[in-house]
Amino acid sequence: MLSVTDLDVFHGDAQALSGVSIEVEEGAIVAIVGANGAGKSSLIRTIAGMHRPAQGRILFRRQDIAGWPSHRVCNLGIGQVAEGRQVFPTLTVVENLDMGAMLPRARASREKNRERVLALFPKLAERASQAAGTLSGGEQQMLAIGRCLMGAPELVMFDEPSLGLAPAVVQDVLKTIRDLNREGLTCILVEQNVAVSLKLASRAYVLENGRITLSGSGEALLADDRVRQAYLGL
Numbered sequence: 001m002l003s004v005t006d007l008d009v010f011h012g013d014a015q016a017l018s019g020v021s022i023e024v025e026e027g028a029i030v031a032i033v034g035a036n037g038a039g040k041s042s043l044i045r046t047i048a049g050m051h052r053p054a055q056g057r058i059l060f061r062r063q064d065i066a067g068w069p070s071h072r073v074c075n076l077g078i079g080q081v082a083e084g085r086q087v088f089p090t091l092t093v094v095e096n097l098d099m100g101a102m103l104p105r106a107r108a109s110r111e112k113n114r115e116r117v118l119a120l121f122p123k124l125a126e127r128a129s130q131a132a133g134t135l136s137g138g139e140q141q142m143l144a145i146g147r148c149l150m151g152a153p154e155l156v157m158f159d160e161p162s163l164g165l166a167p168a169v170v171q172d173v174l175k176t177i178r179d180l181n182r183e184g185l186t187c188i189l190v191e192q193n194v195a196v197s198l199k200l201a202s203r204a205y206v207l208e209n210g211r212i213t214l215s216g217s218g219e220a221l222l223a224d225d226r227v228r229q230a231y232l233g234l
């Protein structure tokens with residue numbers, strides 16, 4: 001579905017990604033793990049069209065989208081749940097959701113998608129006309145996911161969805177991602193929470209200082225001594 005080849009990305013003079021290649025098969029959950037500053041968000045944001053790569057190809061369904069503006073990338077069906085949730089605090093839950101349905105691909109199905117999202121997240125349905133800023137952190141993360149789903153994506157990139165949430169809520173968010181995947185959504189999951197994301201992932205990549213240093217099935221990386229020492233403290 002998505003094939004990134006030999007991607008180089010710079011922020012000014014500083015190189016954030018060097019020769020990064022990843023493959024995402026339709027229906028998969030692919031985890032990208034790595035320490036703070038490794039380049040995970042740079043990768044997601046480049047795929048999403050928010051950074052222009054200096055080099056490399058980003059093929060989505062065989063079309064090279066490298067350098068496309070983000071609105072065109074979104075309209076192909078590539079959604080993003082950005083780091084830090086970023087809901088509009090003074091808008092209501094429903095208004096936030098409807099912001100996600102502005103894409104041409106999703107406009108006509110807005111009502112149907114909103115019903116589906118509110119059925120998926122009953123807490124959001126209960127708080128439909130409440131300002132988003134009054135929601136708990138976990139509810140705001142659900143709202144950010146719901147808003148992304150309003151764009152009718154086929155591939156969603158989740159950037160650190162568990163960051164800053166209580167452990168029980170982290171489990172809810174990850175279960176939501178697993179359920180969405182079972183319904184057919186292809187997912188890229190970026191996490192510092194390495195153990196949890198490798199358990200969920202069919203395929204995973206370790207990113208260190210802008211380079212992919214290891215890849216394999218989630219299971220294989222969980223058992224890998226280098227991963228266990230560097231990321232799991234075992």
Ligand SMILES: Nc1ncnc2c1ncn2[C@@H]1O[C@H](COP(=O)(O)OP(=O)(O)O)[C@@H](O)[C@H]1O
Pocket residue numbers: 011012014016034035036037038039040041042043
């Ligand atoms: N907009 C930016 N301008 C300059 N440097 C940036 C910018 N975004 C990220 N960086 C730098 O790029 C590197 C990778 O950052 P990032 O992709 O955010 O990593 P991660 O998401 O893995 O924590 C870091 O050294 C970070 O400081």
Ligand SMILES: [Mg+2]
Pocket residue numbers: 040041042083159160
């Ligand atoms: Mg990041």
